[in-house]
Amino acid sequence: AIQLTQTPSSLSASVGDRVTITCRASQGISSALAWYQQKPGKAPKLLIYDASNLERGVPSRFSGSGSGTDFTLTISSLQPEDFATYYCQHFRSFPYTFGQGTKLEIK
Amino acid sequence: QITLKESGPTLVKPTQTLTLTCTFSGFSITTSGVGVGWIRQPPGGALEWLGIIYWDDDKRYRPSLMTRLTISRDTSKNQVVLTMTNMDPVDTGTYYCAHRRGGSSRDFDYWGQGSLVTVSS
Numbered sequence: 001a002i003q004l005t006q007t008p009s010s011l012s013a014s015v016g017d018r019v020t021i022t023c024r025a026s027q028g029i030s031s032a033l034a035w036y037q038q039k040p041g042k043a044p045k046l047l048i049y050d051a052s053n054l055e056r057g058v059p060s061r062f063s064g065s066g067s068g069t070d071f072t073l074t075i076s077s078l079q080p081e082d083f084a085t086y087y088c089q090h091f092r093s094f095p096y097t098f099g100q101g102t103k104l105e106i107k
Numbered sequence: 108q109i110t111l112k113e114s115g116p117t118l119v120k121p122t123q124t125l126t127l128t129c130t131f132s133g134f135s136i137t138t139s140g141v142g143v144g145w146i147r148q149p150p151g152g153a154l155e156w157l158g159i160i161y162w163d164d165d166k167r168y169r170p171s172l173m174t175r176l177t178i179s180r181d182t183s184k185n186q187v188v189l190t191m192t193n194m195d196p197v198d199t200g201t202y203y204c205a206h207r208r209g210g211s212s213r214d215f216d217y218w219g220q221g222s223l224v225t226v227s228s
């Protein structure tokens with residue numbers, strides 16, 4: 001099974017900061033990757049699909065890039081509502097595994 | 108508008124079988140490319156993909172759970188059912204169903220609210 005490793009596992013940042021989260025796949029997955037945001041007690045919310053496409057309704061401060069094995073999620077200017085846990089998920093082959101998550105906390 | 112909602116028991120005893128139902132609206136599971144997946148999350152833990160059922164009734168499962176897991180559907184009721192046998196305390200967590208949109212993208216764009224299942228005697 002393809003493993004996804006997210007770095008860092010946790011991150012402290014301030015409102016207005018630019019933040020980047022990395023997701024590395026154990027083998028090439030082309031662009032078959034999505035990013036989700038999850039807040040406590042809530043279901044995950046799709047942010048980015050196919051590695052770099054912004055889901056409709058998601059603010060443009062979120063962006064995704066990468067292909068093959070290395071991917072990034074960038075938040076250009078953190079807003080208070082962005083403090084949450086972020087997960088990547090691949091869709092290259094079964095099982096469609098998730099990364100272990102990155103918890104973004106307020107500094 | 109697409110919605111999904113999980114329902115089922117909140118407490119299951121070890122060795123028992125869990126049955127969760129995902130009732131959805133706003134789409135047809137027989138539309139080409141569409142699927143409904145199941146994902147779970149232990150308390151304080153990460154998301155874990157369990158399996159998926161597709162528009163053509165094809166099913167795929169997490170290999171480590173394949174012997175315990177069954178996903179089925181009732182197209183007349185707009186429901187997808189997850190059955191997991193021989194439940195253990197490590198299976199405690201929130202279980203989500205999610206919509207996999209058709210087309211070339213395979214992500215989950217709509218999720219249910221989740222159903223918390225505790226496995227305890």
